[in-house]
Amino acid sequence: MHILSKSTYIKGLQCEKALYMTKKHPYLRDKLSIEQRAKFQRGTDVGILAHQYFPGGVNMAPNSPSQFPKKVVETVQNLRNPAVNAMYEAVFQYNDTLVMVDLLVREGEQWRAVEVKSSLKLSPTYYNDAALQYYVLNGCGVPLSDFQLMHLDPDYVKQGPIDVKQLFKLVSVMDFAKEQEATIAANVERLKNVVALPHAPQVEIGPHCHEPYPCDFLGHCWKNVPQDDPDVSYTIDYKTLFAQAPNPKPRSIGYLNLLLYRPAVPEIDGTNPYQEMMLGFALSGENEPDGHSIWHCFEDHSRWHEGIDVLEERLSHYDLAVCFTPIDIASTLMRHDILQNQSFGHKIFNLYEVLQNAHLLHPKLKSGFNLQHIAEALFHDVKLFEHSRILVEATALELTGYEQAKDDLLTENEVVKRIYQHFFR
Numbered sequence: 001m002h003i004l005s006k007s008t009y010i011k012g013l014q015c016e017k018a019l020y021m022t023k024k025h026p027y028l029r030d031k032l033s034i035e036q037r038a039k040f041q042r043g044t045d046v047g048i049l050a051h052q053y054f055p056g057g058v059n060m061a062p063n064s065p066s067q068f069p070k071k072v073v074e075t076v077q078n079l080r081n082p083a084v085n086a087m088y089e090a091v092f093q094y095n096d097t098l099v100m101v102d103l104l105v106r107e108g109e110q111w112r113a114v115e116v117k118s119s120l121k122l123s124p125t126y127y128n129d130a131a132l133q134y135y136v137l138n139g140c141g142v143p144l145s146d147f148q149l150m151h152l153d154p155d156y157v158k159q160g161p162i163d164v165k166q167l168f169k170l171v172s173v174m175d176f177a178k179e180q181e182a183t184i185a186a187n188v189e190r191l192k193n194v195v196a197l198p199h200a201p202q203v204e205i206g207p208h209c210h211e212p213y214p215c216d217f218l219g220h221c222w223k224n225v226p227q228d229d230p231d232v233s234y235t236i237d238y239k240t241l242f243a244q245a246p247n248p249k250p251r252s253i254g255y256l257n258l259l260l261y262r263p264a265v266p267e268i269d270g271t272n273p274y275q276e277m278m279l280g281f282a283l284s285g286e287n288e289p290d291g292h293s294i295w296h297c298f299e300d301h302s303r304w305h306e307g308i309d310v311l312e313e314r315l316s317h318y319d320l321a322v323c324f325t326p327i328d329i330a331s332t333l334m335r336h337d338i339l340q341n342q343s344f345g346h347k348i349f350n351l352y353e354v355l356q357n358a359h360l361l362h363p364k365l366k367s368g369f370n371l372q373h374i375a376e377a378l379f380h381d382v383k384l385f386e387h388s389r390i391l392v393e394a395t396a397l398e399l400t401g402y403e404q405a406k407d408d409l410l411t412e413n414e415v416v417k418r419i420y421q422h423f424f425r
Helices: 006-014 016-024 034-053 065-079 124-139 174-179 181-195 238-243 306-315 329-335 342-347 351-357 363-367 371-378 388-394 399-424
Strands: 086-094 097-107 110-116 144-152 168-172 253-261 277-284 292-296 320-323 348-350
Touching: 006 016, 006 097, 006 124, 006 181, 016 181, 034 097, 034 110, 034 144, 034 388, 065 086, 086 124, 097 124, 097 144, 110 124, 124 144, 124 174, 124 181, 144 174, 174 181, 238 351, 253 306, 253 329, 253 388, 253 399, 277 306, 277 388, 277 399, 292 306, 292 399, 320 351, 320 399, 329 348, 348 351, 351 399, 363 371, 371 399, 388 399
Parallel strands: 110 144, 253 320, 320 348
Antiparallel strands: 086 097, 097 110, 144 168, 253 277, 277 292
16 A cells, blocks of 8 residues: 555645645544535646547546555556557555656657646646656656646637647656655655654644645644633734725715636637636625615526626615625726726725735634634624635526525625725624
């Protein structure tokens, strides 16, 4: 049985304690967030789509971890079988380290290895991932013609069916992988020794808990950080807070919640990978029928442009639009021509930026500066949900999901209104 894999190796480079906990105490992992599950599924979907770049391959993916030894043997057999020209998820093990290569393509007497990434550009972590795979393949004696990273081309524009040859870009990392081989070998031995320790290594919490990926054991490692208490109140720089207050005082206020969608693989002709679309919005305020307006195109994403005119018209009825989002909302609205010019941007009041600038602090915020945690910090009677859930519901292709997404958009608006009035009434 192997000790390391691609994921545990990368995890060990980020934090040795996280590696140890993954191998020895996996039951202490945090529950995966909706957003993390969606990212994993997106990576899987893009990886399967990439198979079409080299069609006709043999899928070597095991159905369970117990099949790894069997798949290692079958992979070696396929390497020697001239009838096999490509393999998907080929399984190799060397020096107690197991990797599954996304694409392995025969080129004469050699093989080209390809690792697929569902991103628009390549990060250092991806290069480290490829270097580990090269180390294992080379150790197994696989004759490689090249090792490449495949990622989505930001310049690809969908016109008709997806053209995988145009959608993906290939970048050779063979030279980098060769240069890193000695470093990889040393890292493998070091991390194997970590797994063999009798107790988890002592590692202080810090920025590495979130970079390059959010750690699976934040809840465990942060459990001794002072927790929220009914008697613990927040702290905030009121001078900075009030300096950001709307001036002059708005006569009419709308509370805006945008639902933006960025599919990795473009769905609509004329769009690029990860191009932003507005799937819906909720606007609450005194100028809305029944106190709120909702527009969405959940059933037909190609209609997303129609909502731009609707939102522009509704915003014109308000002196101020209050929202809560980590994105640059004014730039987003200008990009979609909802705000026609920069001077109109004063209508947008983003509580996310305002409260961050005013250094809002509370124990609840230690695991993320988001609407859910801020609401729980300010109002002990408020329980929200992950914002990512709304997008999952809106793209669920089920009417019940659509209805829940609309309800959740309005629920968030009510919380944003309550926070705004708490500080600026």
